[in-house]
Structure formats: C-alpha cells, structure tokens
Amino acid sequence: MSMISLKVNGRQHTLELDPETPLLFVLNDELGLRAPKFGCGMAQCGACTVIVRRQAMRSCVMPVSAVREDEVVTLEGLGSAEKPHPIQEAFMAEGAAQCGFCLSGVILTAKAALDEKPQASDEEIREALGGVLCRCFAHLRMLRAIRKYADSRKA
Amino acid sequence: MRVSRRHFLKSSGALVVSFSATSLTSVGAMAQGPFDTHPSHIDPTKLDSWLAIGADGTVTAYTGKCDLGQGMFTVQTQLVAEELCVPIERVKLVECDTSVAPDQGTTSGSQSTPTNFNSGNLAQAAATAREALINLAARKWGEQAEQLVAVDGVITGKSGRRIAYGELIGKKSFNIPLSTTAKRRSPQQWVVLGKPVPSLDRIALMTGQFEFVHNVRVPGMLHGRVVRPPEVGATVTSVMESSVKQIPGFVKVVVLKDFVGVVAEKQMQAAQAARQLKVEWNPGPGLPAQASYYDNLREQPSQSTLIVDSKDVAQQIIKAKTSVGATYRYPYQLHGSVGASCAVADVKGDRATVWSATQSVYPTRNVVAKLLGIPQDNVRVIYVRGSGCYGLNGADAVSFDAALLSHAVGRPVRVQLSRQDEMAWENFGAACVVEQRAGTDEKGGIVAWHCESWITSRGGRPGYDQPGNVITGVLAGYAPELPNPEAAKEPTGKLRNRNNVVPSYVAGCVGGLCGGGGNIRSERVISHTVASPFFTGPLRSPARIQNTFAHECFMDEISAQAKADPVAFRLQYLSDGRIADVVKAAAKAGKWESRPSPKPDIPRTGIVSGRGIACVAYEGDNGYAALVAEVEVDLGTGRIHPRRFTVAVDCGPISNPDGLRNQTEGGILQGTSRALLEVVTWDDKRITSTDWETYNSLYLGFDLPMVEVTFIDRQDVPATGAGETAITVVPAAIGNAIFDATGCRLREVPFTAERMMAALRARG
Numbered sequence A: 001m002s003m004i005s006l007k008v009n010g011r012q013h014t015l016e017l018d019p020e021t022p023l024l025f026v027l028n029d030e031l032g033l034r035a036p037k038f039g040c041g042m043a044q045c046g047a048c049t050v051i052v053r054r055q056a057m058r059s060c061v062m063p064v065s066a067v068r069e070d071e072v073v074t075l076e077g078l079g080s081a082e083k084p085h086p087i088q089e090a091f092m093a094e095g096a097a098q099c100g101f102c103l104s105g106v107i108l109t110a111k112a113a114l115d116e117k118p119q120a121s122d123e124e125i126r127e128a129l130g131g132v133l134c135r136c137f138a139h140l141r142m143l144r145a146i147r148k149y150a151d152s153r154k155a
Numbered sequence B: 001m002r003v004s005r006r007h008f009l010k011s012s013g014a015l016v017v018s019f020s021a022t023s024l025t026s027v028g029a030m031a032q033g034p035f036d037t038h039p040s041h042i043d044p045t046k047l048d049s050w051l052a053i054g055a056d057g058t059v060t061a062y063t064g065k066c067d068l069g070q071g072m073f074t075v076q077t078q079l080v081a082e083e084l085c086v087p088i089e090r091v092k093l094v095e096c097d098t099s100v101a102p103d104q105g106t107t108s109g110s111q112s113t114p115t116n117f118n119s120g121n122l123a124q125a126a127a128t129a130r131e132a133l134i135n136l137a138a139r140k141w142g143e144q145a146e147q148l149v150a151v152d153g154v155i156t157g158k159s160g161r162r163i164a165y166g167e168l169i170g171k172k173s174f175n176i177p178l179s180t181t182a183k184r185r186s187p188q189q190w191v192v193l194g195k196p197v198p199s200l201d202r203i204a205l206m207t208g209q210f211e212f213v214h215n216v217r218v219p220g221m222l223h224g225r226v227v228r229p230p231e232v233g234a235t236v237t238s239v240m241e242s243s244v245k246q247i248p249g250f251v252k253v254v255v256l257k258d259f260v261g262v263v264a265e266k267q268m269q270a271a272q273a274a275r276q277l278k279v280e281w282n283p284g285p286g287l288p289a290q291a292s293y294y295d296n297l298r299e300q301p302s303q304s305t306l307i308v309d310s311k312d313v314a315q316q317i318i319k320a321k322t323s324v325g326a327t328y329r330y331p332y333q334l335h336g337s338v339g340a341s342c343a344v345a346d347v348k349g350d351r352a353t354v355w356s357a358t359q360s361v362y363p364t365r366n367v368v369a370k371l372l373g374i375p376q377d378n379v380r381v382i383y384v385r386g387s388g389c390y391g392l393n394g395a396d397a398v399s400f401d402a403a404l405l406s407h408a409v410g411r412p413v414r415v416q417l418s419r420q421d422e423m424a425w426e427n428f429g430a431a432c433v434v435e436q437r438a439g440t441d442e443k444g445g446i447v448a449w450h451c452e453s454w455i456t457s458r459g460g461r462p463g464y465d466q467p468g469n470v471i472t473g474v475l476a477g478y479a480p481e482l483p484n485p486e487a488a489k490e491p492t493g494k495l496r497n498r499n500n501v502v503p504s505y506v507a508g509c510v511g512g513l514c515g516g517g518g519n520i521r522s523e524r525v526i527s528h529t530v531a532s533p534f535f536t537g538p539l540r541s542p543a544r545i546q547n548t549f550a551h552e553c554f555m556d557e558i559s560a561q562a563k564a565d566p567v568a569f570r571l572q573y574l575s576d577g578r579i580a581d582v583v584k585a586a587a588k589a590g591k592w593e594s595r596p597s598p599k600p601d602i603p604r605t606g607i608v609s610g611r612g613i614a615c616v617a618y619e620g621d622n623g624y625a626a627l628v629a630e631v632e633v634d635l636g637t638g639r640i641h642p643r644r645f646t647v648a649v650d651c652g653p654i655s656n657p658d659g660l661r662n663q664t665e666g667g668i669l670q671g672t673s674r675a676l677l678e679v680v681t682w683d684d685k686r687i688t689s690t691d692w693e694t695y696n697s698l699y700l701g702f703d704l705p706m707v708e709v710t711f712i713d714r715q716d717v718p719a720t721g722a723g724e725t726a727i728t729v730v731p732a733a734i735g736n737a738i739f740d741a742t743g744c745r746l747r748e749v750p751f752t753a754e755r756m757m758a759a760l761r762a763r764g
C-alpha cells in the first residue's frame, strides 16, 4: 500500500493503493468512472482505453503507478452530454454503436491517432484501430464517424 | 432491498392508486403469460401491468423485452408513443425488472418485434389505453368516441373541448383488461414509428455515462472471481484455502461441489486469489479429437427428427439422370462478447437482488431461487445492459456465480469473469454437419432433394428450472439437458421450419399441407441432435446459419451443374413470393450479372473476383433476406476479401429504419467474421481458443467492404424479427462468391486462407 496521487479528467485524487493495481480497477472501483471497461484484461481488445501522454493506453495492463504525474483522460472526460467533444458528436450523428461497450477503445484510439496525425489517411486510421474490437460489428458507422471528425478538423 | 411495484410506481412519478390489487406478497396462481412463460405476479392480461399515466401526462411503460444493443429500448419507446399519441419524450420505458415488468420470458430469437409489435402485449396495451382515454373523455363530455381525436397526449372533442391524459385519468389506474379489439394505428398513420429515430441512449453511450452491469456498484460490495476447472469435466478433490489467506483483503474461498470461487475486498485481490488458489482436480474424461470431430458426430447416438418425407426420394434419386451430393461443416463458434460477463448479487438471508445482463430476468429469478433454496418471490432480478451478447453468452452463468458467492458471504458481491472463464465455458454456437443429395433431370433441373444433418447440443438456456444448462449449474451439481437418443417418427402437423433445417426450395408437405417455400415435391429432411462435449446455446441465428450455409451453397452447386444462372435457377424453385422478392431485389440492387458460376476464363495467378447469392426465409416465415456478396481471392496467399455486399431485407412494416439498418450492417459484418475466421479449438483435454489471440475476430482495422441495404417495406403483413435475418445468409453468399471467382467450393467454415490455398492446390 502506498499513497498515490492521480490526475483524472482534470481532477486531482490522492488514494491509498497497492501501486501495482491496474489503472482500470482504480478508475472503475475507486473513482467510479464508467467509460473504461474490462474486456479482456490482456491488452487485446481496447475496451479499457484511456488517454495518457496524448496516447491511447490500455488501462487493464497499466499499473496505476506508471501514470506518474500525467493526466488520465477517459471517454467521460473527453466531453459531456451538454458539451460533447466533436468526435463524440460525430459518433452520435452517425449512430455509430450498438451495445456501446467498446466505445472507449474506438473513440479514444481514433482521437489519439488523429491528434498525432491530423491528415491521416483511411488506411492509417485503420492501422491505428488494428487492435480494437467491436463484436457488434458497428464498424461501418464507426469508421464513417471517424472520417467525418477527421474531415471537420481539416476544414 | 425489495421495492414493491406500487412503491416503484409512486417513486417513478406515475399515479396509480389501485394497482391491479396484486402486490408482490400475494403472488399465487396469477395469469399465465401469453408467451411461453410461467405464471407471473404481474398479470399480462391487465392494462395496468403494462403502463401507467402520471398526473403530468408522463407515460411509464413496462416491457419484458430488453435492449441488448439491438435498439429495442428506442423502438419500444416509439411504439408506446405512437399507439398512445404522445411525444416520444413523454414515454419512460422500464425494461425487464421482475418487480415491475411482466414476464415475457427471454429477449431472443428475433421474437421481440413479433411479440410486442403485432396483435398483443405492449402494442395492444398502448392501443387499449388510448381507446380507454378517448372513451373516458367521450363519456365525460357526452360525445361520440369516434369523433374525438388524440394528439400529443391531449384529446380534443367535436365541440373543441380539450383535455390532457394526465387530467383525465387523474389518480386512477385503468383497471381494465387488455382489449383485443382496440384499434392499432396503421403504418399509414404513423408519426413516430417507421421513422429513423436515433437511438435514445446514444448521448450517454458516446460520453461514457451509460451504466452497464459492469458499472453497478452497491454499498458494502465485495469482489468475487471464479476458479473454473482446468479441463472439461474435471472435478474438485481438494481446495487449500491457506494458499490465499495471506492475500490482503481476502474474505473467503467458496466451494460448492465443483464450484469454486473467491471473494475479496478489492478486484485485484480477488483476481490474485483466483490465480493463486491451490485446487486439486480429478482429471476429466478427455475430449474427442478435433480433426475427426465431424465424422465422429455421425457415429453418435442421436435424437432424430424426420421433418418432411415424401417417401419417394431414394427412388427418384436412383431414377434421376444424375445426382449431386455434398457435405457441409460448420464449427463451434463463440458469442465472444467484448466485455467478459459480469453481475452483482446481494443475498441476505432468504432474499436476493441480482443485477444482471441476462436476456431472461424471470427465468433467472427462478433459477437463482433454486440454486439458493429460497422462494422465487424473494428474488428480484434487474436487467442492466451488458456487453452485446448475440445470444447466451456468460451473462446467466455469472449471475448464478454472483448469487452463490454473495449467499456465502452475506454481502453484495460483484463477479467479473476473466476472458478465459468467458471463452472456455460459454455456451458455444453448435457445430453441425449437413449432408445434401439431389437428383437432377437431363437439363440439370431438380427432381428430388434429400437433406440429413447432425447438430450438437449440451445445455442451453437455463429456462425457469435448469441451472445445469450452463457451467455454474453443472459445477454446483445440476445436470445439463442433453439430447434423448431416439429414432425418428413420422412427421405430423404443418411444417414449422424454426431451425431452417428444411431448404427453401422444397414444398415441405406433411399430411397434405405444404408449408415449404418451394415447389420440389420429392423431398426428405431428417435431422439428428447429438450430445456435445461442450456447452452449446443460441448464438445469433442458431442452427439457422449452419443449415442455411449448407442449403444455399448446395443450391449453388446444383445450379453450377445445370450451367444455370444462380439467381434464375433459384427463382424457378421458389413458390414463396416473399423469398423470391428479396432475391430479385438483391440481384437488382447488386447489379447481378446473369450467367452461370464459376466465372469463365479464371486467371491462374493474381487476384480474382466473383459474386455469389444466398437467401433465407428466417425460421420459415420470420423475416426474409437475400444477399449478393462480391469477393476477391488472392491466389498467391489464399486470402479472401469481401468487397461489396448488397442485401435486401423484408421484415414487414419497419418500425425504425435506422435501427434496422444498423442491425443489418452489423449482422453482415459479424457474419463475415464468422465465415472467414471464427472457430473454437480444443486439444485432448480443454478448449484452447480462450482469448483474442487464439480466437480470431475482424478488428476495426479490417479493410471494410461496402454494404448496401435495401428494404422491402411491407405494411400489410405482421412485423417479423430482423436482428438475425441478414447474418444467416452471409457464409453461403461468400462461399458462393468464392466458387464463382475460383471454381473452388469451400464446404467448411471458416474459409481461412489455408483452406483456400488447399482448395486451390487441389484444383490444380
């Protein structure tokens, strides 16, 4: 057990924790955040994705201590119902989900990739999403929403 | 923990004072539900069981069909708004909670739309309520009911008088039965139904606020994990609690026959305890070799069913000019939800509350009661959405796990299955072998069709009283349901093609009544159900996708032998106009090039392309789809790449075109993943496909094909299911397109690159 200080979605928290605890469990169980999900626990699906250091990270295999000073952003931190982020708006407009369980992985992975390379081609976007699973197979709408968001940023 | 329905209604703002006089404590011989369910404390024949109107005009509606990600929440909300003539925002839908919603069995099998949108249940309740409100106003004003109109929750009389629903119903419940004569609004009148209303949960989903069952947290909650056997059929010899006692936060090891679980304060501690717990197991009996599994199936004792038999098939085939035969194989496949299943249970003494993603809240309630030995009426099951399930994933089993662990510790327990727990022990989609033979005349026309199939089964949905149908129940000492070996009997009654065991092209005549989709009169269809070593259960289009793969590929083979165009050849044998119409619509939209398969002059190297068609009358009459697939095959690597799909769907009147499109697109891609990649694997002891490295699925990085969807919107027929029709035709359409492109017929799913290469080599 040790004291861990953690910044999530703009808020600072101090928690007494085993530093080896996966970040996902801390977000879900200690901070009550809903968006990052346990899908596989083995970095194979993306359901637990959060953004740290501008990168999409799989929080199921990331010990909380590895976050250090950096801010963690989850899907709920990206935007709110009142003020959604443009990529969230694009997903709403396209109705790009079925059950929605996979959305942290899909939206945050795409966002991080486009932040890194705003002009990314369809192929580069696909490559970035190469390890993200959606078993409802809402792929077509999701890719459309991502394209829409990418284009709106260029404009 | 328990909330009575009366209390719930009060707290949900609906004003219901004399709620049907049925409280949860006076449960007894209540009415039998109209949908294969058990007597319920909420009488589905009474209007107040389905909806209540608050003083402010808010409509609270209760449904036993829940949203699994297929859009049922939105479309049922539309339905209530439409029939009651209120704006959609004024409807609050409460899904699948055994304390307030009627028992509608299981949300599955493409039955929700037929059940709640046609002549009964939710639709009829809303229509009954509208009629009752209009009658109330008519009486109040001394006017003729026919002259009153309801718009936006307000009734206007001929005299111009107006009254809002809330004011009219006041503090009363309706206290009337569901009317069978209350007039439904016709599709021509629709203002809310039939419109592409965007999914009502989208904002919460996209911003991460939506509560899934994985997010349920209750005060005092502990975390549990299960320890499943290391191999199929292994049983517990001993469990050493001392191996995990020192883990901080450790609470308890729970052993109940072969069920083993651990409970700890925190999730990581529970996961660690589950990993470290020393359990000695008696080995299981071993598993049949996967390589020879399909052949082995036919040797097993089976429960056999003769579905149609014109008694002349053998003769006709011998007499025929030629005969064609082929055997098709379909593997076990996974639901493989993205989220490993999760549930929370709070058991205190003889009372329990379970938050569960089950498709079957009432059956789950009864099974939990049975497992814990407590009265059914003391169990409340509340549906909370899980990861999309596509059928019986781990949601039921984990609900039982949570109940057992909570019962053992007397505190609420949340159980999260691991990826391996989920994938090794879920109820797989069944493996299946189908053997086809047809006799053909001098022109290649079909004179007789014989179809014999073997499908595997073990357990399935637990229903109201079969805990052993899923892993937890078996470990806790209950037996699974297995096929009862017996010889086939003569078919009786009209053909019901629920499992699509019967190809669309035969007449399906039993005792003079012909219920098939086609005109081939010499027909024999027999199916055998064989015990499976693994749990099986409904997986999106259960048995239907397997059988349709075999029928539609075989139809293509016969058509190729006749050197006929596969679309025209099909149409010759279809007597059911609705199947014929989807075939024509898909061919037209897909710009079908009319010619026999395979394509002439196929190149021997590089990338070749082809097109294929397949169609189905889902369950015989519960939705129609035809699909044109266009694929490319890389002759150097064997990789198959679908480029374009054109699908035509007929599911009667369309309640929400956007939702239907979403289901259809998703079905096509899920079908593609299953056709190309998905297969459960095992060794001599255990399942070896237990994560996403050992079980393949098409990731989002997949180079997507185009998918074009065409609807035939029929308004003069009842609504059918739509969630499973499109997926059903995908493996066959792709298989037929591969044949068109290469001249190679792949008769075993999945169509992996290795299988494609082997077929290309064999072709030479």
Ligand code: FES
Pocket: A037, A038, A039, A040, A041, A042, A043, A044, A045, A046, A047, A048, A049, A058, A059, A060, A061
């Ligand atoms: S849960 Fe983290 S990648 Fe699957």
Ligand code: FES
Pocket: A097, A098, A099, A100, A101, A102, A103, A133, A134, A135, A136, A137, A138, B069, B338, B387, B388
């Ligand atoms: S929408 Fe269900 S897993 Fe992606």
